[in-house]
Amino acid sequence: MAYSMGNRIVKIGTAVLFIALFFSANCLAIGxxxxxxxxxxxxxxxxxxxxxLGEFYRKSGKLEMAIKLLTKxxxxxxxxxxxxxxxxxxxxxxxxxxKCLKYTKRAVEIxxxxxxxxxxxxxxxxxxxxYKKALTAINKYIEIIQNDPDAYALLANIHANLWPRWNRKxxxxxxxxxxxxxxDQADTYANIVQTCIRFGFSELAVMAxxxxxxxxxxxxxxxxxxxxxxxLGKAYKKLGLWSEAIDAYKNEIxxxxxxxxxxxxxxxxxxxxxxxxxxxxxxxxxTTCKQYLWHYPISLISTLIAYxxxxxxxxxxxxxxxxxxxxxxxxxKLLTGRKQ
Numbered sequence: 001m002a003y004s005m006g007n008r009i010v011k012i013g014t015a016v017l018f019i020a021l022f023f024s025a026n027c028l029a030i031g032x033x034x035x036x037x038x039x040x041x042x043x044x045x046x047x048x049x050x051x052x053l054g055e056f057y058r059k060s061g062k063l064e065m066a067i068k069l070l071t072k073x074x075x076x077x078x079x080x081x082x083x084x085x086x087x088x089x090x091x092x093x094x095x096x097x098x099k100c101l102k103y104t105k106r107a108v109e110i111x112x113x114x115x116x117x118x119x120x121x122x123x124x125x126x127x128x129x130x131y132k133k134a135l136t137a138i139n140k141y142i143e144i145i146q147n148d149p150d151a152y153a154l155l156a157n158i159h160a161n162l163w164p165r166w167n168r169k170x171x172x173x174x175x176x177x178x179x180x181x182x183x184d185q186a187d188t189y190a191n192i193v194q195t196c197i198r199f200g201f202s203e204l205a206v207m208a209x210x211x212x213x214x215x216x217x218x219x220x221x222x223x224x225x226x227x228x229x230x231x232l233g234k235a236y237k238k239l240g241l242w243s244e245a246i247d248a249y250k251n252e253i254x255x256x257x258x259x260x261x262x263x264x265x266x267x268x269x270x271x272x273x274x275x276x277x278x279x280x281x282x283x284x285x286x287t288t289c290k291q292y293l294w295h296y297p298i299s300l301i302s303t304l305i306a307y308x309x310x311x312x313x314x315x316x317x318x319x320x321x322x323x324x325x326x327x328x329x330x331x332x333k334l335l336t337g338r339k340q
Contacts, residue, residue: 047077051086058090066090081110085117097124115144122154131161149182153191160199171195175204179211186215186224193231197238205235226255233271242279246272 054069067090073083088104091097101124107117118141125134135158142151156174175192182188189212196205209232216225229252236245249272256268269292276285 045076047073047080047083050076051080051083054083055086058086058093063090063094079110081107081114084110085114085120088117088120092120092124097127100124113144115141118144119148119151119154122158126154126158126161129161131158134158135162147181149178149185149188152178152181153188153195156192157195160195160201168201171199171201172204175208184215186212189215190224190228193228193235197231197234200238202235202238206232206239209235226252229255230268230271233268233275237271237275242275245275246279249275 050069050073054066054073057063057066057069067087070083070087070090073080074087077083084103084107088100088102088107091103092100101121104117104120104124108114108121118137122134122137122141125131125137135155138151138155138158142148142155145151152174156171156178159168159171159174175195178188178192189208192208193205193212196202196208209228212228213225213232216228229248233245233248233252236242236248249268252268253272269288273285273288273292276282276288
């Protein structure tokens, strides 16, 4: 009883402390906001004050206000590289990549050794599928800041997208560098897994998934761990290792159902059924199919209808093609007979 009461007191104390910290942080933020506004009122030609307040609004998610203030900072100080970079970040968050590039490029024109904008430029070009320019920008960033694992993860993605496929070697080098710089971060391996699965490098994907699982288990990131098992299953599927893929999808299903509530997430079931069929385990496939139908009838029926519609479409297409071909052959024969 005493132990239970002690636990309750600790929990209540923790909650009170959290609420106090939350409100004090909010009050501090509001205080900073008001102080910056007062600074601007007292000195309306100070570009730094507009920049600081614009940064405050950018970090707070008030993007329109941030744009106005950062634009004003640039008007007052046309060589203000940080303001250009920050304004580029705001437009990047709004999805306006062309404006993001415009202002971010201006920042590096002012100072070619200003590293951070090069990363943003690389991301913008990558999103626009201009991989050669993305490669140039990220290499410049790495030249200035040599030990950023995120930069090497982006470099790996760029090399994976570039043609010809001799870039595979450079992609592996970038992945290995990412691991060297951040061997204890699960997100490092997550980035590598996504790249490798997307471009068919299944052996490296399996290795990265296993390392990520170890790290997720240590940090008890269970929901992320379920996603890792899904990726591991995909990698094993591409390698044709059906038993290993089955184990991965089973682990995913158990984790998702224990975390999200019994039978509230159907992820993994269809992949599991597919693996059983490829392995030739018909009984297991039928059993899993029954479970899936019992718990997720709408999902399974809609999936089967979709497959049936695809099959009907293929059948009709083949039917039309065959009869069109036969018709052409008959027409040719008739024309040949008339000429003779």
